Amino acid sequence: MSKRYTAEFKRDAIALVRSSPHRNVTEIARELGVSPEGLRGWVKQDRTDRGEGPAGALTTDEREELRRVRRELAEVKKANEILVKAAAFFAKEIVK
Numbered sequence: 001m002s003k004r005y006t007a008e009f010k011r012d013a014i015a016l017v018r019s020s021p022h023r024n025v026t027e028i029a030r031e032l033g034v035s036p037e038g039l040r041g042w043v044k045q046d047r048t049d050r051g052e053g054p055a056g057a058l059t060t061d062e063r064e065e066l067r068r069v070r071r072e073l074a075e076v077k078k079a080n081e082i083l084v085k086a087a088a089f090f091a092k093e094i095v096k
Contacts, residue, residue: 013039014046
């Protein structure tokens, strides 16, 4: 089961990693009681958000927008499917 951490906690954890170049992420994660993989992910995403990530990596804002657009697309597809079925139903009724 995964835990949810506040944005403030994540910001502080990332700041601790950035301000402690002589310590490794696993050590800091253990100290904070978080998963080393999770902390590495937060640090990696922070680098991307600051424009220091790999080419093509999405920022947090871009990820949120992509999620929103995907949800909206799913709703539009569902509405379109309903309209197509309704049009077919009414077309049958008119032919009768």
